[in-house]
Amino acid sequence: MSAIEVEDLVKKYGDFEAVKGISFRVKRGEIFAFLGPNGAGKTTTVHVLTTLLRPTAGRAIVAGHDVVKEPIAVRRKIGIVFQDPSVDRELTAYENMLIHGRIYGLSGNELKEKIERLLKFVELWEFRDRPVKFFSGGMQRRLEIARSLLHEPEILFLDEPTIGLDPQTRAHIWDYIRAMKEEQDMTIFLTTHYMDEAEQLADRIAIMDHGKIIAEGTAEELKKLVGSDIIYLKLQAREELKCLKADFIRGCRLLPDGRVRLDVENAAESLPRLFELAERNGVKILEVTYHRPTLNDVFLHLTGREIRDEGGEQNVAKMIMRARRR
Numbered sequence: 049m050s051a052i053e054v055e056d057l058v059k060k061y062g063d064f065e066a067v068k069g070i071s072f073r074v075k076r077g078e079i080f081a082f083l084g085p086n087g088a089g090k091t092t093t094v095h096v097l098t099t100l101l102r103p104t105a106g107r108a109i110v111a112g113h114d115v116v117k118e119p120i121a122v123r124r125k126i127g128i129v130f131q132d133p134s135v136d137r138e139l140t141a142y143e144n145m146l147i148h149g150r151i152y153g154l155s156g157n158e159l160k161e162k163i164e165r166l167l168k169f170v171e172l173w174e175f176r177d178r179p180v181k182f183f184s185g186g187m188q189r190r191l192e193i194a195r196s197l198l199h200e201p202e203i204l205f206l207d208e209p210t211i212g213l214d215p216q217t218r219a220h221i222w223d224y225i226r227a228m229k230e231e232q233d234m235t236i237f238l239t240t241h242y243m244d245e246a247e248q249l250a251d252r253i254a255i256m257d258h259g260k261i262i263a264e265g266t267a268e269e270l271k272k273l274v275g276s277d278i279i280y281l282k283l284q285a286r287e288e289l290k291c292l293k294a295d296f297i298r299g300c301r302l303l304p305d306g307r308v309r310l311d312v313e314n315a316a317e318s319l320p321r322l323f324e325l326a327e328r329n330g331v332k333i334l335e336v337t338y339h340r341p342t343l344n345d346v347f348l349h350l351t352g353r354e355i356r357d358e359g360g361e362q363n364v365a366k367m368i369m370r371a372r373r374r
C-alpha cells in the first residue's frame with residue numbers, strides 16, 4: 049500500500065481553483081517532493097493532506113486513512129513542519145517539546161528519553177533550557193523538526209523546510225531529512241521551490257504549476273524530458289571539419305565565439321567516443337565543458353518560464369513578514 053494516494057484532488061478558495069484535479073502516489077519510505085514556484089498550490093495540497101483544509105473534490109488517503117472521513121486517524125500518524133514557525137517563542141526548547149509530547153499523550157520517562165534523543169538528533173540538546181526567542185531561524189526550524197518527530201509519525205510533511213535559511217543551515221537540515229528516511233524508514237513529503245533541494249533530497253519529484261502536476265519522476269527522468277546534454281568544445285581544426293558527425297550526436301552548431309556546441313543524449317557516455325572520433329578525423333580538442341540539464345531547464349522546457357523568475361518578490365515579502373512576527 050502507498051503511504052499517500054491522491055486522486056483528482058481539487059481545492060477551491062471561493063471561485064479560485066488553487067488545486068486543479070491532481071493525482072499522485074507516494075511510496076512508503078520515500079522522500080517525495082512537490083517542486084514549483086510560489087502560488088503553484090503546494091501549501092494548499094499539504095494542508096488538505098494534513099486535514100487542515102477540506103478538499104473541494106477528489107480523494108486523499110494518507111497513512112491508510114481518508115483525510116475527510118478519518119481526519120483524527122490521519123493526524124495521529126503524521127507529523128508536520130509548517131512554513132511559518134509554530135513553536136512558542138517564550139518557552140525553552142525543552143518546554144516546547146514537553147508540551148507537545150503531552151498533547152500526544154506521552155509522559156514520564158518515555159517522554160523524557162524521547163525529548164533527549166530528538167534534541168540530540170537535531171543538535172539542540174545543549175541549548176534545551178534557552179528560550180526559543182533567542183534561537184536563530186535555523187535552530188527554530190531544527191526544533192520544529194524534533195518536535196514533529198515526538199509521536200513517531202509514519203509520514204512527515206515539511207512545507208518549504210529551508211526557506212529563508214543560509215546555505216550551511218540548509219545543508220544541515222538536508223542531513224537530518226536524509227537521516228530520518230534512512231534511520232527511521234520514514235516517508236517524507238516536502239514542498240520546495242528550490243531546485244537543488246528537490247534534486248538533493250527527493251527520490252521522486254512532482255513539478256507543480258498553476259494548480260496542476262505537469263511532470264513527475266526521479267530527477268534523472270525529469271531531465272530526460274529536456275532531451276539532451278550539451279557539450280561545448282574548443283577545437284583546433286579546419287572550419288568544415290568542426291561539426292563532428294556520429295550517431296550519438298543529435299545536433300551540432302558552430303558558435304559565434306568559435307566554439308562548437310553538440311547536443312547528445314548523455315554527455316558522460318559520449319565524451320570518450322568524442323575523443324576517439326576527433327582523433328580519427330584529425331581534429332584536436334583543446335577544451336571541453338558540458339552542461340547537463342537542470343531541473344530549471346526542465347521547468348523551462350515544460351512551461352516556457354523559469355521557476356526562479358517567479359515569486360522572488362513574494363518570497364522577500366514573506367520573509368519580511370516572518371521576521372516581523374518573530
Ligand SMILES: Nc1ncnc2c1ncn2[C@@H]1O[C@H](COP(=O)(O)OP(=O)(O)OP(=O)(O)O)[C@@H](O)[C@H]1O
Nearest residue numbers: 061064066084085086087088089090091092093208
Ligand atoms: N486562503 C486563501 N484564500 C484565497 N486564495 C488563496 C488562499 N491560500 C492560497 N491562495 C491562493 O492559492 C494559490 C496557491 O497557493 P499556495 O499557498 O498553495 O501555493 P504554494 O505553491 O504553496 O506557494 P507558497 O510556497 O508561496 O505558499 C495562490 O494563488 C494563492 O494566492
